[in-house]
Amino acid sequence: MSHNCFISFKKEDEYYKKEILEKLGADRIKGRSLDKWIESEDIDYIMQVIRSQYMKNTSVTLFLIGKHSSENEGFEYSSEDNCYYNKQNFIIRELKATFYDGKGNRRSGLLGIVLPDMYDAIYGGSYICSHCGEKINTVRINSQTVIREFSENYYLSPNCESGHCDESGRFCVLVKYDDFIKNPDKYIDKAFDKTNAEINKKVHWKDINHTYKK
Ligand SMILES: [Zn+2]
Known part of the structure; x- marks a missing residue:
């Protein structure tokens, strides 16, 4: 059975979103990106709204893990609201809602898809771990590369x-874009x-x- 997908991405990576949409077909990619801040003290309510209105089915x-997907991306000033907003406001909530498993969900x-721009930042060589002696491939999944919900x-x-x-020991699955696009369902199924x-x-x-606003 093939699984329908929601894409969480930064606007800078829209090109890859379109390529994936073309590869999988529009009927497999559902929902729409979060476009407004849902104001509530009740996190379950917020998650339910996102799941039902933005990520349904x-x-x-x-x-998509590009150059602007990290926890450390920082804040952006809004002159309209006279305050700074966390640049990751929306993708943080999209990932939280992905994990949400409350009422009716x-x-x-x-599935984290590493975009070509980020291969060098994320994948290093390998090393011998000084604690256990195993050979470990270096994969830099941390606040320099992704938001914390992922890492x-x-x-x-x-x-x-x-x-x-x-x-x-991992819940999130990670794949390079070039591998993903050759055989998307292999990785979608794995996730x-x-x-x-x-x-x-x-x-x-x-x-x-996270600090959402300051
Ligand atoms: Zn070790």
Whole structure:
């Protein structure tokens, strides 16, 4: 069974969003990007609105990881509102809503697609871990490269105290754009299957706080 997808992306990466849409077909890519701030103290209410109005009928979120997808992207001044907004306001909520599994909503899988611009920043060589002696491939998934909802659920259940995980310790799935576009369903299925795996029980997002406005 093929899974319908929601795409979370920054406007700078719209080109890749269009390419993916063309590859998978418009009937597989559902929903629309978050375009307004839902004001409420009730996080469950906010999540339900996003799931039902923006992400309806999707079960995997494709998170495009480009140059502007990081936790450390910073703030943007709005002269209209006379304050600064977190540039990641919307994608943070899109990823939180992906993880939401409350009333009437099943958690979606999360597939991070590393765009070509970011290959060098994310993928390094390999090293021998000084704690466990295993050979580890360097994958820089951290606040320099992605928002924390992704990084904290990627290195979710480390099997070494230095923090690296094998596949069973990750909820988020990561793939290079070039590999994804050759065989998208292989990776979409892998992300979906995580929602039925043991690691699904460890996913967390409500406790990840950000400054949204200052
Ligand atoms: Zn280790």
